[in-house]
Amino acid sequence: MTPPFALSQTAINFTYLVAAVLLIVGIRRLSSPPTARSGNWIAAVGMGIAIFFTFLDEDITSYWLIVVGMAIGTVIGVVSARLVKMTAMPQMVALFNGVGGGAAALIAAAEFHRIAPAAGHLSGDSVGAMLFSALIGSISFSGSLVAFGKLQEVLPGRPITYRGQQVVNALLFAALLVVGVLAGSTEQGIWLVLLLLGALLFGVLLVLPIGGADMPVVISLLNAFTGLAAASAGFVLENTALIIGGTLVGASGTLLTVLMGRAMNRSIANVLFGAFGAAPAGGVAAAASTDGKSYREVTADDTAVMLAYAQRVVVVPGYGLAVAQAQHAVRELADLLEARGVDVKYAIHPVAGRMPGHMNVLLAEAQVPYPQLYDMDDINPEFPRTDVALVIGANDVTNPAARDNPESPLYGMPILNVDQAANVVILKRSMSPGFAGIDNDLFYEANSAMLFGDAKSSVEKLVAAVKAA
C-alpha cells in the first residue's frame, strides 16, 4: 500500500540535495567562532529536512515503529543534553557517537536479515558496504562506550595493557576479516552475528589500552568511524543523504583527529598503539621519581599576599578547575586582582581540560573576557616576566619533563613553560600524578609551592584573603 502523501523518489532525492547543502554550509560555519552557533542550527535544519521528507518515501508503509522510536530517542536526547554538566561534555559526545555507530550496525544487520535467507540474493554491490557498516559501526559503538567509561571514571583511566596485546588485536582483526568474507559468501546469518560480536569485542580491546588523556583523540577518531559506517549504510540503501552526511563526517572527523593529535605532538598511530601513560614497563621512572624529592607547601594567606602585590599573574586552568566548578571563583579572584592593578592573563593549553577547546568553553561559561585568554604560543614568552603563575588543577600540560627529559613518556608534548615564572603556586588536592599517570617535575622545583585542597575552596580562600590584604 502506498501512503497518501508519498513523493516520488526524484522529489525526495532533491530534498536530500537541499539537506546536503545545508549540512555543508553548517559545518563550514561551525569552523569559525562568530558563525559557529548559526552553523550548528543550519546543519540541524538540513537534518530536519532530510528526516521530514524521508517520512514521505513510498517505501515506508508503517509509521508507528518510527514514531515511537523517535519519540523515545528525542526524550533521551533532550534530557541527557540538557542535564549533562559542561565538564562531562566529552563523555556525552562519546555516548552520542556510540549510539550513532550502533544504529549503522543495526541497519546493516536488518538489511542482511531481510535479504539473506534466500541465498544468492545479496547483490555484490551492496554486500561489501553492508559488512563494512556492521564492522565499523560495532567497533565505534563499543569503543565509544569504553571511552565513556574511562572519562566517567567507571573504568580506570590508565591504559590497561597485557603482554602480546597488539598481537591479540591484530589476530582478532584478521579473524574479523575472514568472518566478514564468510558472511558475504555464504550469506548465513550466523557469520554476521559472529562479525558483530567480534567487532564489539575489538572496539573494547582497541580502546582499553589507551590512556584517559588521549580519549579526546579517540572519540574524534570513532566519530569519523561512525561517519564512515553511516556512509556505507547509505551505499546499502542507495541513499544519497546518508552517503553525503556520513562521508562529510568521516572526512572532516579524520582531519580533526589529525589536528588534535598534532596539538599534542602525537601521531594517531602513537595514540592508538603507544599505551601512553602506561605503568612504567619500559623502565621509565615515572612513578618512582617521587622518592627523595621534596616539595614546599604554602598557605592561602601567603599566596594571597604574593598575588596581591604581584604585577603580572598568569592563571593556568586545567581539568581540576573544571571538576571543582571553580571557574566562577577564579573569575572573581581575577577581578579583585585587576582592581588592584595586577595584570591577569589566562594561559590555555590546546588540550587543557579533556578535549581541545574544552577549557575555553568552561571559562566562557564563567564569563571570563576573551581578550584575557591566551593560547600556548602567545603566553609562553610571557612566563619569564611573570611574578606568579597560578596553576589550578592543571598537571601534565605544565610538566617540564615534556620539554627537558627525553626519557619521559610526555617528552615532545608542547607545554606551558610555567616553571619559568618567578613563583609558581600549584592548587591541587594531593601529590597524585595527573591524568596521564606521570609524576610532575614542576612540583619539586625551587620556585614552586603547593596549595593543597579542593580547587574551588582554595580559590575562595584566596579571594577572601586578597580582600583582606
Place this chain on the structure above:
Amino acid sequence: MSMTLLNSITVFVLAVFIGIEIISKVPTMLHTPLMSGTNAIHGIVLVGAMLIAGSADSDLEKALAFVAVVFATINVVGGFLVTDRMLEMFKRKPSKPDSE
C-alpha cells in the same frame, strides 16, 4: 559495477574532498564544538533507520530497526543540543547573573 554504485562512489569521493576542505582552518578553541557538531551530523543514519523500520517485514527486522531509530534519534537530537549548549557559552551576555 552498476551505474547506481558508480554514482554513489562519485558522491562519496566528492564528499570526502568537501569534508576535508571545509574544516582545514579551525581554531583549537572550536575543536570540541566541531567534533560535537559533526557527531550530530552522522545521526543522518536516522534516515536509513526510518526507511528500514517503515518497510520491515519480520519481527527480528522490526526489532533491529526500532532500536536503530531510537539510537540514531538520540544521536541527532542530543548531538545538536549539546553542541548548541557549548556554543552558547561563547556568546557574551553581561546581564546574565552567575548561577551555579
